[in-house]
Amino acid sequence: RFKKTLRFADSKFSCPPCICDCPPPFSLVKIAPYCGRNDPDLKQEMEKQFVDLLTEELELQEAVAEEHARHMNITFGEAKWVASQYQREAEKCIAATETCEGAREKAEALLIKERKLTTTREHRAREMGWEGE
Template structure:
């Protein structure tokens, strides 16, 4: 029969190997993913667009091509009708489109806000009415309690009067225990 310490060292060794493989996989995933993505994007761009005469740094994967600022990029995107249509618009048209989009977003936001405010007002009104009903009920109960206390005090006085008259006429209270 194997010794318990031999099982522990074997399982500890297996655990170390598994942890090493997991850490190796994570490092490869973290480092390799941006490189693979960059290669994939470049191959997609080359296959879907005609070649452009660009002055981009191919060494830097994080560079942003600013070709629209240079005249050498003026022929890029001429074959795409959407891009050529956008490029033909003047600044005033683009700004007016942007303003109309901002106005639409603002109007939608305002409508949602007004709907929420109206809903909050309805809910507040409902709770206010419920609170008023509760207060009216409490006042009614308080008035009934005060009447009951007054009636009970009157009944005690009347009971004391009848008891004193009964004692005057010779009645003996058998409930009372005298020592």
């Protein structure tokens, strides 16, 4: 964003440059001169200007955000794949249920037909003298 702002600084819509008598930005060394004197890494960090520290912090936050977005994209892709697998399994179950339902209806129709046939045969047998059980 900062670079974009600098890019538009020359445009006709930009404000005139500020005229101010501001002191130069402080480094951490000027604020706490004895902090980290014995540690070279800490001393190097302490000598950085405040703007450099902010820039570094923004870059770190951007890297973390990019890693978070990458992780979310991977997780989203995995979720889509799992949902697709569940959908396929559901379609198999639906097809199996329809097959079973068709077989049940066919068996029910055959049972009704068999009961009618049994009733007819039993009626004929009684007419011929069978007394039953």
